[in-house]
Amino acid sequence: MSFDVAGTRRQFPILSEIIGGRPIHYLDNGASAQTPLVVIDAVRKYETTGRANVLRGVHRLAERATESYETARAEVAAFLGVKPMEIVFTGGCTAAINLVAYSYGELLQRGDRILLSELEHHSNIVPWQLLRQRSGIEIDMIPVTTDGRIDLGRLPELLTPHTKLVSLAHISNVTGALLDVNAVVAAAKTVGARVMLDGAQRAPHGPLDLPALGVDFYVFAGHKAYGPNGVGVLWAKPELLDAMPPFMGGGSMIGRVTFAETTWAPAPRRFEAGTPPIGPAIGLGAACSWMQGLDWTAAHDHEMALVQRLMDGLQKIDGTQILGPASLQNRYPVVSFMLDGVHPHDVAQTLDSFGVAVRAGHHCAQPLMDRFDLDGTTRVSIAPYNDNADIDALLAGVRHAAKTLR
Amino acid sequence: MSDELYQDKIVALAKARTGAGKLAAPTRTARRDNPLCGDRVIIDVTLDGVGKIVEIGHQVRGCLLCQASASALASLAVGRDAAGIAEIRHDAERAIGREEGVLHEPYAAFAPVAAHKSRQECVLLPLEALKDALS
Numbered sequence: 001m002s003f004d005v006a007g008t009r010r011q012f013p014i015l016s017e018i019i020g021g022r023p024i025h026y027l028d029n030g031a032s033a034q035t036p037l038v039v040i041d042a043v044r045k046y047e048t049t050g051r052a053n054v055l056r057g058v059h060r061l062a063e064r065a066t067e068s069y070e071t072a073r074a075e076v077a078a079f080l081g082v083k084p085m086e087i088v089f090t091g092g093c094t095a096a097i098n099l100v101a102y103s104y105g106e107l108l109q110r111g112d113r114i115l116l117s118e119l120e121h122h123s124n125i126v127p128w129q130l131l132r133q134r135s136g137i138e139i140d141m142i143p144v145t146t147d148g149r150i151d152l153g154r155l156p157e158l159l160t161p162h163t164k165l166v167s168l169a170h171i172s173n174v175t176g177a178l179l180d181v182n183a184v185v186a187a188a189k190t191v192g193a194r195v196m197l198d199g200a201q202r203a204p205h206g207p208l209d210l211p212a213l214g215v216d217f218y219v220f221a222g223h224k225a226y227g228p229n230g231v232g233v234l235w236a237k238p239e240l241l242d243a244m245p246p247f248m249g250g251g252s253m254i255g256r257v258t259f260a261e262t263t264w265a266p267a268p269r270r271f272e273a274g275t276p277p278i279g280p281a282i283g284l285g286a287a288c289s290w291m292q293g294l295d296w297t298a299a300h301d302h303e304m305a306l307v308q309r310l311m312d313g314l315q316k317i318d319g320t321q322i323l324g325p326a327s328l329q330n331r332y333p334v335v336s337f338m339l340d341g342v343h344p345h346d347v348a349q350t351l352d353s354f355g356v357a358v359r360a361g362h363h364c365a366q367p368l369m370d371r372f373d374l375d376g377t378t379r380v381s382i383a384p385y386n387d388n389a390d391i392d393a394l395l396a397g398v399r400h401a402a403k404t405l406r
Numbered sequence: 407m408s409d410e411l412y413q414d415k416i417v418a419l420a421k422a423r424t425g426a427g428k429l430a431a432p433t434r435t436a437r438r439d440n441p442l443c444g445d446r447v448i449i450d451v452t453l454d455g456v457g458k459i460v461e462i463g464h465q466v467r468g469c470l471l472c473q474a475s476a477s478a479l480a481s482l483a484v485g486r487d488a489a490g491i492a493e494i495r496h497d498a499e500r501a502i503g504r505e506e507g508v509l510h511e512p513y514a515a516f517a518p519v520a521a522h523k524s525r526q527e528c529v530l531l532p533l534e535a536l537k538d539a540l541s
Contacts (some may be wrong), residue, residue, distance in 0.1 A: 376443070
């Protein structure tokens with residue numbers, strides 16, 4: 001069945017905006033996706049009919065807020081195929097990784113090792129470097145193949161009995177390569193290591209079955225998954241959440257506080273100190289439900305048809321080169337390219353004059369840029385609401401940049 | 407909007423590559439990175455006995471605006487000391503709308519950057535690197 005792209009577009013009010021006389025061709029979804037009306041309505045409903053703090057109030061607005069907040073937790077859990085109380089709301093994906101690096105990191109000892117890859121976003125590198133400074137753990141790195149995939153052939157030599165965690169991007173935010181999760185989980189198990197996936201680029205492309213994936217931690221951002229800013233998700237196996245000490249201290253995360261001693265609330269409350277991002281979490285719950293209502297087989301086919309159209313079009317422009325898998329197999333609709341003789345920022349700026357929004361630069365993946373000796377790339381990241389007109393406008397802009405800037 | 411940004415004068419400055427390259431025996435070298443966009447500028451200078459620039463070379467891994475700015479800077483730098491370079495900085499700041507005053511060439515070419523706040527650091531990065539080299 002073909003995907004109803006026009007119907008999907010109508011659900012996103014911003015896509016009908018005209019700026020400077022041009023429609024918006026929004027292809028920067030990997031940085032922040034747009035938000036459907038159903039999400040905006042959910043947040044508005046909370047702000048206008050149920051705004052209060054959660055968990056502690058006994059008045060009816062507090063009851064409404066708490067119910068909406070916990071419903072959102074259940075919606076996120078259903079999206080991931082897990083139980084609601086295994087979901088921790090955080091301030092974002094970066095905050096979720098930092099939470100794991102701090103709290104799970106407290107369980108690690110000097111000499112324990114964390115295995116990352118060369119293509120990780122800085123948010124899956126720097127928190128571990130901070131942990132290394134604090135506790136003396138070691139960091140190992142899986143190199144990347146020439147087509148922008150994590151080289152899993154190197155796993156046997158890089159996994160050691162001291163490796164406690166393998167933390168990798170489910171989908172690269174630069175190359176669009178999909179990780180072979182089964183291979184990673186199987187290899188990690190041989191040394192007893194846990195596996196965490198950074199799902200920031202995967203979550204916006206449909207529901208997941210985390211128990212089937214066999215991973216131990218999963219994180220993603222709300223704003224990249226059609227939800228509001230300021231909220232993210234950590235999922236972890238219950239036994240891990242139970243074992244992990246708190247990250248931040250404050251209200252809501254305690255059992256009993258005295259000046260002599262404080263006890264902790266069970267997860268997920270233990271990791272949600274203070275007032276959580278209530279409205280954003282409610283919006284994210286709505287976004288997860290919205291995603292669950294989409295036909296993702298058709299949506300994915302549609303997205304990948306756009307990738308093919310993009311790749312075919314770029315190939316016809318002299319001096320373009322794609323960083324990432326050339327085939328559509330095991331990749332998602334994130335496509336980075338270089339235009340010979342034109343800096344990526346100048347490509348992106350030119351595209352803006354065509355109404356096309358993309359991201360250019362190092363994409364918070366400087367080690368990957370160093371690997372390929374690049375200043376940066378121009379990145380096209382596609383969502384189900386994108387259409388042929390978006391890709392064609394982009395190709396026209398790239399042709400213009402090639403003609404005028406070199 | 408962006409078409410105006412890449413006007414002929416800026417593109418010509420970038421393509422001129424005035425001062426592009428490495429000096430064989432610089433008195434001072436400084437490198438500046440823009441952590442937000444990844445632009446990188448390395449400036450070499452040779453100085454005379456009173457701190458005036460005799461020769462300047464720049465290596466830019468950055469966008470067209472950064473290249474054009476380095477080129478503009480190199481076209482003015484020889485014969486100036488740190489105070490003279492600070493005057494050029496005012497030219498650049500005026501051109502991108504951060505200071506009031508009359509625009510001077512070649513920095514007048516950067517006037518369209520005033521409307522693009524996120525690109526203004528691209529223009530200033532070579533000046534920052536040269537300031538470091540002279541300090």
